[in-house]
Amino acid sequence: xxxxxxxxxxxxxxxxxxxxxxxxxLKGIDFSVMPGEVVCVIGPSGSGKSTLLRCxxxxxxxxxxQVLIEGDDITHPxxxxxxxxxxxxxxxxxxxxxxxxxxxRNLTIAQxxxxxxxxxxxxxxxxxxxxxxxxxxxxDAYPSxxxxxxQQRVAIARALSxxxxxxxxxxxxxxxxxxxxxxxxxxxxxxxxxxxxxxxxTHEMGFAKEVGDRVVFMDDGAVVEEGPPQQILTxxxxxxxxxxxxxxx
Amino acid sequence: xxxxxxxxxxxxxxxxxxxAGVLAVGLLADWETTRRNFFNAQLAREMFPxxxxxxxxxxxxxxxxxxxxxxxxxxxxxxxxxSSIKPYRWLATIYIETFRxxxxxxxxxxxxxxIPIAFGTRWPTLVTITxxxxxxxxxxxxxTIRAGIEGVPKGQMEAARSxxxxxxxAMISIVIPQGFRIIIPPxxxxxxxxxxxxxxxFVIGTTPATxxxxxxxxxxxxxxxxxxxxIVVGAVYLAITVPLTQLVRILERRNARSR
Ligand SMILES: Nc1ncnc2c1ncn2[C@@H]1O[C@H](COP(=O)(O)OP(=O)(O)OP(=O)(O)O)[C@@H](O)[C@H]1O
Ligand SMILES: [Mg+2]
Numbered sequence: 001x002x003x004x005x006x007x008x009x010x011x012x013x014x015x016x017x018x019x020x021x022x023x024x025x026l027k028g029i030d031f032s033v034m035p036g037e038v039v040c041v042i043g044p045s046g047s048g049k050s051t052l053l054r055c056x057x058x059x060x061x062x063x064x065x066q067v068l069i070e071g072d073d074i075t076h077p078x079x080x081x082x083x084x085x086x087x088x089x090x091x092x093x094x095x096x097x098x099x100x101x102x103x104x105r106n107l108t109i110a111q112x113x114x115x116x117x118x119x120x121x122x123x124x125x126x127x128x129x130x131x132x133x134x135x136x137x138x139x140d141a142y143p144s145x146x147x148x149x150x151q152q153r154v155a156i157a158r159a160l161s162x163x164x165x166x167x168x169x170x171x172x173x174x175x176x177x178x179x180x181x182x183x184x185x186x187x188x189x190x191x192x193x194x195x196x197x198x199x200x201x202t203h204e205m206g207f208a209k210e211v212g213d214r215v216v217f218m219d220d221g222a223v224v225e226e227g228p229p230q231q232i233l234t235x236x237x238x239x240x241x242x243x244x245x246x247x248x249x
Numbered sequence: 250x251x252x253x254x255x256x257x258x259x260x261x262x263x264x265x266x267x268x269a270g271v272l273a274v275g276l277l278a279d280w281e282t283t284r285r286n287f288f289n290a291q292l293a294r295e296m297f298p299x300x301x302x303x304x305x306x307x308x309x310x311x312x313x314x315x316x317x318x319x320x321x322x323x324x325x326x327x328x329x330x331x332s333s334i335k336p337y338r339w340l341a342t343i344y345i346e347t348f349r350x351x352x353x354x355x356x357x358x359x360x361x362x363x364i365p366i367a368f369g370t371r372w373p374t375l376v377t378i379t380x381x382x383x384x385x386x387x388x389x390x391x392x393t394i395r396a397g398i399e400g401v402p403k404g405q406m407e408a409a410r411s412x413x414x415x416x417x418x419a420m421i422s423i424v425i426p427q428g429f430r431i432i433i434p435p436x437x438x439x440x441x442x443x444x445x446x447x448x449x450x451f452v453i454g455t456t457p458a459t460x461x462x463x464x465x466x467x468x469x470x471x472x473x474x475x476x477x478x479x480i481v482v483g484a485v486y487l488a489i490t491v492p493l494t495q496l497v498r499i500l501e502r503r504n505a506r507s508r
Contacts (some may be wrong), residue, residue, distance in 0.1 A: 057411055059407050059411060082410075082413045082414070085410065085411055085412070085413045086412065086413025088411070089411075090408075090411035092408065094402075094404055096404035096405060096407065096408035098405065098408070098409075099427070100426050100427050100430065109422060109423075110412035110413060110414055113414055113418050113422070114414055155408075158412070159411075159412070162412055162413065
């Protein structure tokens with residue numbers, strides 16, 4: 001990618017380590033995402049993909065190393081974590097919508113509490129983002145009345161209504177019935193096309209190939225190789241990558 | 250005998266035992282004495298309307314005060330137990346274990362009599378009552394509330410935090426409301442226990458205007474040497490508590506279904 005030398009990465013991970021007790025899960029990760037870039041992270045189960053993603057917005061405390069969000073160190077003890085997080089949208093495998101709140105409240109509650117937006121303004125933003133994910137008619141529904149695909153699209157809309165600078169996705173389609181995967185990927189594809197910076201942990205190789213600017217292959221807590229999707233997915237340099245790709249078909 | 254026949258025989262015998270029991274009670278009991286001493290209509294009629302306007306009202310008022318105090322203070326204790334600051338956790342644990350381990354009556358004596366004697370001050374009756382019952386109720390409710398909060402999936406807090414909400418706001422607007430939904434049935438059970446525990450309050454002394462149900466009934470029992478008042482206040486207790494326990498049953502069934 002031809003990026004100006006002075007451009008600050010949206011996400012920059014420097015020598016990141018993370019252990020759970022004796023188990024070292026991340027073994028020195030170096031890695032960055034440039035503004036507007038879509039990076040897909042692939043790798044076998046247990047390789048540390050989720051942990052890496054969760055360290056990026058500090059849902060997980062790293063053991064050592066740094067994570068810079070647009071140049072600001074989120075791992076620094078004095079960092080304003082809440083303010084930084086509000087610039088990073090996150091989408092979970094299990095959706096994690098707030099089941100006691102309507103779709104509208106799911107989308108406005110953080111806008112009002114964190115962005116200090118007025119109700120009417122927050123509602124306007126919510127209506128616009130719901131339209132982007134094609135769910136304007138569900139504004140008054142409760143999450144339990146939506147299909148999995150619709151719930152995940154609401155979850156994406158909830159993150160978008162904070163107008164974040166970047167989005168993190170942790171296997172957003174893994175909990176969905178096969179026939180519902182497409183609608184979620186379509187929303188993500190639109191987002192990428194609009195220039196959103198995205199870091200996507202996924203098993204959807206088709207999506208990675210089509211939408212990703214770069215693919216990162218992780219194994220056993222380390223980045224094994226990274227590069228353009230074409231190269232990584234069809235002509236990997238490392239034996240471990242090759243074996244993984246054969247396994248997932 | 251086949252297994253079926255054996256089962257039928259056992260059932261037949263059980264019905265016979267039941268019939269014999271009913272007959273024995275019906276023939277041997279002294280119905281006239283029972284009626285006069287437990288179901289004296291005249292005496293029962295005289296208890297109205299005071300049994301409702303004073304006694305039941307006080308029972309409900311004391312329950313409400315103690316429950317409100319227990320709920321608020323119990324929530325504070327539950328949050329302390331979940332705190333990342335160790336001394337808070339210790340304090341809450343010590344409090345909860347102490348007041349769940351002591352007889353409720355001891356706490357009521359302590360608040361209602363021990364403290365006034367020690368410091369020579371008397372709090373207003375309602376304050377004494379609220380604390381006497383509420384201190385214990387808070388200990389029980391704290392554990393219930395903690396279980397409710399812990400029952401909310403971790404992803405809820407994470408989703409809220411990932412949107413930039415502070416821990417406090419995420420607790421208040423996301424976790425606690427869902428936790429309470431889970432614990433409405435056990436909290437209602439605690440409400441029923443509390444209604445019955447108001448009957449312990451007589452030990453701190455009452456005036457005619459502050460009597461709760463049981464004290465009201467006991468005083469009439471003593472003046473009339475007749476147990477009818479106990480039957481009447483018992484019926485009033487049941488009229489309050491049985492609908493609540495039925496409500497719990499409905500709520501639990503609905504919770505089970507929604508899961
Ligand atoms: N909270 C935790 N406590 C202890 N160990 C954990 C915790 N979270 C993750 N791990 C361990 O860390 C390792 C990496 O987990 P992680 O969830 O990051 O893997 P992953 O690459 O996302 O796998 P998957 O594809 O199955 O989601 C695993 O061995 C997992 O058991
Ligand atoms: Mg994972």
